[in-house]
Amino acid sequence: MDIKYKTYWRKTGLKSKWGDIFLELIAKHNPKSFLEIGVFCGVTSMNICNLLDYLNKGKFTYIGIDLFGEKKNTQNDEIEPKFLTNQKFSNPLKNIYYNLILKEDLNSLESVSNFLKKYNKNINLIKGDTNEVLEKIDLSNIDCVFIDGGHSYNTVKNDLNILYKSLKGKEKVLICDDYGDLSYIPEVRKAIDDFVKSNKLRLNVIKDRFAEIIT
Ligand SMILES: C[S@@+](CC[C@H](N)C(=O)[O-])C[C@H]1O[C@@H](n2cnc3c(N)ncnc32)[C@H](O)[C@@H]1O
Structure with missing residues (x-):
């Protein structure tokens, strides 16, 4: 595939080889309308938009949800970066550039909106x-959905249940981070396993990291 994952000198949850593995996985499903739960600094969002733009010749939509610095209303057990x-x-240069010169919070809604402005339509x-x-x-x-927001059992289970209900009746792909042994978070895995079992779904583990659920 021609599209490679770029980090844009920001922060991302998908470092080194993981960005390209993720894009290959998404490209396989050829989505037109994407939801990312857990936008963080927008780097994966930008890469998803680049890919969907390329695959759909500009006709695609992307929704990204994040706390963007807002206090959580619920669990105390969230695991955050x-x-x-x-x-x-x-990298000390990034510290100087973002914290001292720009004074820009990369996880703010303003920063991510500005970063993604070429796709604002x-x-x-x-x-x-x-x-x-x-x-x-x-x-x-x-x-297609990438679930990488709150990492507590209750939040992951709740996200999956709402998505399943809202997207019922159509084929969709749910990709969850931190399921496989390489980036294993016990609460995340348990929530996914319980969800898959109670809805009798099939799950593929991708490269010992991502869970892929096709409904
Ligand atoms: C691991 S980071 C996401 C990484 C991002 N997908 C990437 O590839 O760079 C998790 C993000 O989820 C957000 N988050 C945590 N709990 C959340 C919740 N309950 N609802 C929405 N966003 C949440 C955090 O603010 C954080 O930015």
Whole structure:
């Protein structure tokens, strides 16, 4: 595939080879309308938009949901990227550039909207806790979802249940991060296993990391 994952000198949850593996996985399903839960700094979002733009010749939609710095309304047991506390970088140049010169919070709605502005006609960024906002969003066109937001058992289970209900009756693909042994989070795996079992669905583990559920 011609499209390669780029990091744009920001932060991403999909480092080194994982970005390309993820894009290959998405390209296989040829989606037109994508939902990402957990936008973080928007890097995976930008890569998804680049891919969907290429696959659909500009005719695609992308919805991204994140707290974008807003306090969670629910669980105390969320597992968040350490970076979110005080925007820490291992690269000192990034620290100078983003924290001292630009004073830009890369996980803010403003920063991500600005970063993705070339796609502003295709995208909808929503600020909020999925436990509250997900069921209020029109998901009827969505055909592929990347679930990488709150990592507690209750949030993952709730996200999956709402998606399953909202997207019922059409074929869709749910990709979840942190399921396989290489980036295993016990709460995430248990929530996915319980969901798959109770709805009698099939799950593929991709490269020992992602869970792929096709309904
Ligand atoms: C692991 S990061 C996402 C990484 C991103 N998908 C990427 O590839 O770069 C998780 C994100 O989920 C957001 N988040 C955590 N709990 C959430 C919730 N309950 N609702 C919405 N977003 C949440 C955090 O603010 C954080 O930006």
